[in-house]
Amino acid sequence: MQKEELIQHLSVCVEKGKADRATPTPPEMKDKEGAKEITRKLLEMDTPPEEILNQGLIPGMKRIGDLYGQGKAFVPHLLLAARAMNEAITLLKPYFEAGTVERKGTFIIGTVQGDLHDIGKNLVKAIVEGSGWEVVDLGTDVNTEGFLKALEEHPNAAVGLSALITTTMVNMEEIVKKIKEKYPEKKVLIGGAPVTQDYCDKIGADFFSLYPQEAAEYLNSLI
Ligand code: B12
Numbered sequence: 001m002q003k004e005e006l007i008q009h010l011s012v013c014v015e016k017g018k019a020d021r022a023t024p025t026p027p028e029m030k031d032k033e034g035a036k037e038i039t040r041k042l043l044e045m046d047t048p049p050e051e052i053l054n055q056g057l058i059p060g061m062k063r064i065g066d067l068y069g070q071g072k073a074f075v076p077h078l079l080l081a082a083r084a085m086n087e088a089i090t091l092l093k094p095y096f097e098a099g100t101v102e103r104k105g106t107f108i109i110g111t112v113q114g115d116l117h118d119i120g121k122n123l124v125k126a127i128v129e130g131s132g133w134e135v136v137d138l139g140t141d142v143n144t145e146g147f148l149k150a151l152e153e154h155p156n157a158a159v160g161l162s163a164l165i166t167t168t169m170v171n172m173e174e175i176v177k178k179i180k181e182k183y184p185e186k187k188v189l190i191g192g193a194p195v196t197q198d199y200c201d202k203i204g205a206d207f208f209s210l211y212p213q214e215a216a217e218y219l220n221s222l223i
Pocket of ligand 1: 066114164165209
């Protein structure tokens with residue numbers, strides 16, 4: 001298969017939750033290569049990791065997300081797709097990290113309270129790490145105290161908040177407020193599908209983007 005065809009096929013694997021060859025579903029793809037094998041193949045063909053991410057993985061996840069939104073796919077489908085995407089991201093991560101020469105600073109990141117989505121957060125983490133920062137990953141469902149405690153341990157760090165649900169996004173406001181009360185100069189980055197620049201301005205965060213690379217560039221501009 002040509003590179004473009006493989007990337008297309010990769011996006012179908014993510015959409016259908018075909019993580020690797022051993023994944024038994026969907027039946028029509030049984031015993032066929034999955035996201036893991038195809039990503040490995042693409043990397044062996046020297047495909048840039050950003051291309052694999054932006055043209056294969058993210059569109060596949062978007063399609064299953066859209067189907068879910070239309071009531072044509074359900075939570076188990078999303079879980080399978082997330083597993084397929086994570087298999088591929090694990091292979092891409094060392095490439096994002098490869099550029100690391102020295103640590104430019106520390107970046108604390110977490111998905112906010114009530115929210116268990118971590119695919120986007122993990123992407124931001126991988127790309128910021130890859131751009132030379134030490135990243136402290138607090139995981140998911142992180143409350144205000146969790147972020148403040150991490151800041152006590154890393155007082156010079158910048159902070160990133162991720163949220164994927166409109167009802168958890170609102171928790172960002174309190175977290176930003178408490179961080180700014182204690183550390184007025186602290187830079188707080190926010191992101192996640194429902195977040196907007198307006199919301200960022202409204203809650204007094206410093207930076208918003210849907211693109212991890214832009215977050216890395218913003219952090220680099222702070223040095
Ligand atoms: C995969 C998925 C899941 C998986 C999550 C697996 C995992 N490990 O993350 C599972 C199945 C567990 C799941 C569960 C649920 N989900 Co869900 N899920 C999705 C789905 C399909 C994709 C999300 C995703 O990973 N996108 C891909 C990543 C790469 O995008 P991203 O996170 O936005 O990140 C990008 C940017 O936003 C940015 N970014 C992200 N974070 C940050 C942070 C910073 C600092 C910066 C700068 C940038 C940045 O960078 C990333 C790369 O570009 C979306 C639908 C969709 N199309 O978005 C629904 C969606 C988010 N889920 C939704 C819902 C409702 C749920 C559930 C409540 C469902 C249920 N009934 O149980 C639960 C919630 C559980 C919980 N408490 O969190 C809704 C939210 C609706 C709303 N009102 O907000 C969505 C939008 C689906 C829908 N259309 O209804 N989900």
